[in-house]
Amino acid sequence: MRTAIQIQRSVIFAFFIRELKTRFGSYRLGYLWALLEPLGHILVIVAVFGAMGRNSMPGIEYPLFIITGLFPFFFFKYVWTRSAEAVKSNRALLAYRYVKPLDNIWARALLELLIFLIGFVVYLIGLATFGIEVMPHRPLEVFCAYILLFIFAIGVGIVSGVVCGIFPELKKCIPFINRPLYFISGVFIPLSVVPEKFRVYFLWNPILHALELARKNYFPSFEHSGASWLFLVMSSLVSLFIGLALYRITRFKLLES
DSSP, rough: OOOOHHHHHHHHHHHHHHHHHHHHTSSTTTHHHHHHHHHHHOOOOOOHHHHHHHBBBBBBBBHHHHHHHHHHHHHHEEEEHHHHHHHTGGGGGSSSTTOOOOHHHHHHHHHHHHHHHHHHHOOOOHHHHHTTSOOSSSSSHHHHHHHHHHHHHHHHHHHHHHHHHGGGGGGGHHHHHHHHHHHHHHHOOGGGGGOHHHHHHHOOHHHHHHHHHHHHOOOOOOOOOOHHHHHHHHHHHHHHHHHHHHHHHHHHHHHOO
16 A cells, blocks of 8 residues: 555656657657747847947856846746646646645646756856856855745745636736746846846845856856845745645545636
């Protein structure tokens, strides 16, 4: 007889394989699309800022700077948006006794984590072939910043999955929030270039804290501008607590809806 943890692990793994096939099976380029999409963003950003003459930072290769912000942001973005669809797209499977609404959210988050890790490593190897130093200055601190971002994304993903599972129409609001986040999360510019009087508003964004702290420990010459480990840790834990608590309260409502 299998334990409850073993059953849930099997269900999440089944969802993971299902999401892997449905996510990339419909594209001709298949799994390669996960690498081509960020490449388009990187080329456009480097070209635009290169034309403006603003892509030079002392001791930092700008393509590497972009990669260390773009991949983590994409990871957060896709955990959030795909978790919002998790309950609705798998509603028929919830009729099975051992399938819970939260299982597919975990599976989608783990898939995005896998895509992030593979894509990040592949692009670092690509830059290394051009003679760019890609090893972080403090690997452990960089790893911690990205792990905290992962926890924050999971919390936001669970909240969006629960809320959109009960009120599906709210899913349409997510793109309107995602677009501004792309520009205020420090993906292609550091916080140090933002006028000081506006930084306090930017620092309410936990994603910005994660990227700034990761880059601070990735590049020795990166200028640190107010990002806080305490704020990032608290934001991650609070988002996860709110997500799990909200799911606990509404889990029967999700099954009924």
